[in-house]
Amino acid sequence: MGSVRNLLWAAGRKRLMAVCVLLLSAIVLAGLCAPFLAPHDPEFVDLTNKLADPSTEFPLGTDQLGRCVLSRLLYGTQVSLSLALLIVGSCLLIGLVIGCLAGYAGGKTDSLVMRCCDAILAIPSLILAISLIAIWGAGWKQMAIALVVVQSVYYARFIRGLVSNLRQQTYIIAARVSGTSPFRLITRHIIPNLLPSLLTVVTLEIGWVIMDISALSFIGLGVQSPTPEWGAMINEGKSFIRSHPRLILTPGFVIFCVVALLNLLGEMLGEKKGMVKSFRKGGAR
Template sequence: MKIAKYDYSMIRKWLPVLFLFAYVITVAIAPAFAPYDPLEINMSDRLSEPSEKHLLGTDHLGRDLFSRILAGGRVTVGTGFLVLTIILIVGVPLGMLSGFIGGRFDRYFMRIIDAFLAFPDFIIAIVLSGILGPGMVNLVLAIVVAKWGSYVRLVRSTVLAEKEKDYVLMAVISGLPAYKIIRKHLLPHVMGNVLVLATLDLGKIILMIASLSYIGLGAQPPTPEWGAMLNECKPYFYSSPHLMVIPGIFIMCTVLISNLAGDMLRDRLDIEK
């Protein structure tokens, strides 16, 4: 009797994304296991060294650093995913419409995208955050405006390449409605490239969130956010360097995991092609 072998190729293909998703889920539920309230002030324990009572020590207001790291991960990484979701919701449909419709609409719309892409996204985010004012809502809006153009251009280029192929031309000749052509034939080819870019971009977006919060344009005290924690603890770097080193390590590890997952996913998809 032969035992059927299970095909693990699909699991291996999406393993990087699953690993990144598992990391994000872990960060999202981690604050539930925080030993202290991340906002609780205890001046008698301020600037404590790591110990059994406080695993990573306390900050300048006596707040438990480990609890704030866990809570800050949800804010930083969660905001990154929110920004990325909004970008995908805006960029993917607009890119598909521009590539599929073509003509004058595509030419004019691409000039708008070129204007956005002419400047570094980080500069656009800083300028918009400065104009709109500090706060997480304004930060999200600024990063979305800075990043959406690259997704529109990527999706448009993929659609332009695919719509000239025979199977799409046959679908058009047969009278298949445009929305069905986009959904059945073009969207599956688009999503692979978009997913790779989104996975690689997540780390950049998280780094941008932390950077803007570090310079005071993002999360405001007492919100626990990794970049804002770096900003708050600058005056105590020489006396208590762990207050800045630990949030920096978490930011670095998160960006590294995102980049590694994106690279692995890109290699998998290239091999299949």
């Protein structure tokens, strides 16, 4: 009975994973094909059609400036996802360099790097990002740099722990004794063994970064108008929450769906969930 139950659970899990991948692929494809799918220019202002209800011409209506909401959502998918991938990719690269250096070297180097990470982790990441953007000025570039600076330490600390464990494995010790250089040892033996765990973490963190981007854009520190972005669209529509709630519900629903799908997929990809949870609890977020 238990084996049958496990088989049904595994089959259901595979189907759910396939659905998540399919829906995420559809969203990404819609963003990539935005120039062909969008019925209007997302930045075109037409005050004669402001706050128009959904129609055949404007399937999701228009905003307070007469811009097509559907077009802005489609182009906003490009902006939000590309920024999230850029930030997560940069954090991963920096985290790999720092984490591998600290985890493999050990000793004083490891202690120094980790104390620097602890100092940054002592401050909630979003608060620190807001402080940096306040110094550098608002804009998507400043936002991206600030998020990379404050979130790279999560990756560095997580990867350092993995590398420290792998360094004690028999095949790593044998390769080191045989005269393999540290660079070759890290690139050929250590990093390939990190990929399954990193894939899970990256999938989960893309959702977190999308929420951070939306939050910073919502308060006016991220993507600036008239560039379409989900958080900025919520900010622009908050004044009409009573009369036209669709202006904030539509982009909010898209954010919810994307983040939920990414979290579901990440949880299902993670075979070692304790490691993922340790990453998420590595500091105040």
